[in-house]
Amino acid sequence: MxxxxxxxxxxxxxxxxxxxxxxxxxxxxxxxxxxxxxxxxxxxxxxxxxxxxxxxxxxxxxxxxxxxxxxxxxxxxxxxxxxxxxxxxxxxxxxxxxxxxxxxxxxxxxxxxxxxxxxxxxxxxxxxxxxxxxxxxxxxxxxLGHPVGEVIDTFSDTVVLDGSLPHVYDFVYRSDLWPARLPHVTGVELSEDVPGVQHMEMGTVTADGATHTTRSIRICATDSSIAYKQLVAPKMLLGHSGRWTFRQLGGRVEATATHTVAIDPRAARSVLGEDTTLEQARAHVREALGGNGRVTLAHAGRFVGDPAARD
CATH class of the missing domain: 3.30.530.20 (START domain)
Structure with a gap:
């Protein structure tokens, strides 16, 4: 029927x-x-x-x-x-x-x-x-009263790291080890009941000492990419998803952290001030989320470049 x-x-x-x-x-x-x-x-x-x-x-x-x-x-x-x-x-x-x-x-x-x-x-x-x-x-x-291209923003940061692709990928994949490897991560609970599908809860602390807990689902393609969706977005966002991608370049690895966000203009004004423009909100989100991604990749590069740290 x-x-x-x-x-x-x-x-x-x-x-x-x-x-x-x-x-x-x-x-x-x-x-x-x-x-x-x-x-x-x-x-x-x-x-x-x-x-x-x-x-x-x-x-x-x-x-x-x-x-x-x-x-x-x-x-x-x-x-x-x-x-x-x-x-x-x-x-x-x-x-x-x-x-x-x-x-x-x-x-x-x-x-x-x-x-x-x-x-x-x-x-x-x-x-x-x-x-x-x-x-x-x-x-x-x-x-929301704005064109789609203004409230939904996608941005990326790319770095090239010394080392092998499997080691760089594993640094991001093993997020359960991030509390010992990343200064802004206070705790991670990670499960993977279905191969390639991770459920992650992570605690972080910002530069001003504020703490946040996020829950995400991650879709992992070995040595290629890790895509994720944040199940509860920060207050000024209606949604946040992202993707880590990895590519071997000779003896180095190109790693890219990409974010896609949907910004709630009214919530952004309540967080950043009533005079905040949508352009300023996008810049704030880019710096906050992009900064965390850059820190993660920087630490990945130092970790992968130190054989003793991987033992």
Whole structure:
């Protein structure tokens, strides 16, 4: 049996801006709560294929999806290549319809079939809940009153370190050892029940002595990359995700720390002062998060360069 469910929401933002948030899946980890990481397998202007990791009932699941994008009609079709039972197949359509006063009606349609018709009500309930939450999250970011490119920011720091790629990768991968290796980390609890999927809780201290506890999920690709999503973002952010990438360059290693953030302008003003501009908030976030990444990579370089420290 094939079932189709349709959900709608009117969002107080221009259609092109709302479309952009859905068309660029690399932004989803900072827009949608369940989305942890997206890895493109193919990407062009009109079609793409990607692997997505997301929280489903508290557990991390992954799947591969294909999408076709039509920016002129503001329409995106999608289908999962491989679904998890009891779902036999899942596809759908996003469409964005301009309204008066710069508003947009967003329509999200899901069509699915099941391997067990007895699971229909459970799957229907899950699709209803997830669709409602996704549309609400979409509105939360789109209705901030600023273009997407101003509230969502991606930035990177790259360093080249002496040493071998496995040693540099292992320094970041073994975050449970960071309290003894990084001055700003006070404690880490790390678990990896599923190979390559880590759950991490970390305590840090800032230069002014303030302490913070963060929880993250990390997706690890051995000697290549470690992507993560912060489950509870700092006060001035609606979302924070990032990625460590590593590349061997002869006898040296190129390591890059990348961050993507969604800034809440009102929360930023409450933290930094009522006169704070969005540009100033972006600069503050870049320095704070980028600084931690640079410190981590600097210590990785010193650690990897000292054979005695690795023993």
């Amino acid at each position: 094939v079932t189709t469910l349709t959900h709608e929401r009117v969002i107080a933002a221009p259609a092109d801006e709302v479309y952009r948030l859905i068309s660029d899946v690399t932004l989803w980890p900072v827009v949608f709560g369940p989305t942890v990481h997206v890895e493109h397998l193919h990407r062009s202007e009109r079609d793409e294929r990607f692997q997505m990791w997301a929280l489903v009932s508290g557990e991390v699941h992954d799947w591969v999806s294909r999408r076709e994008l039509d920016p002129v009609a503001r329409r995106i079709t999608f289908r999962q290549e491989r679904s998890h039972p009891p779902v036999a197949g899942m596809s759908g359509v996003w469409s964005f319809h301009p309204l008066e006063a710069g508003r947009t009606k967003v329509v999200l349609e899901h069509t699915f079939s099941l391997t067990d018709d007895g699971a229909l009500e459970a799957i229907r309930s899950a699709v209803d809940r997830n669709s409602t939450e996704e549309l609400a999250a979409l509105g939360r970011v789109a209705e």
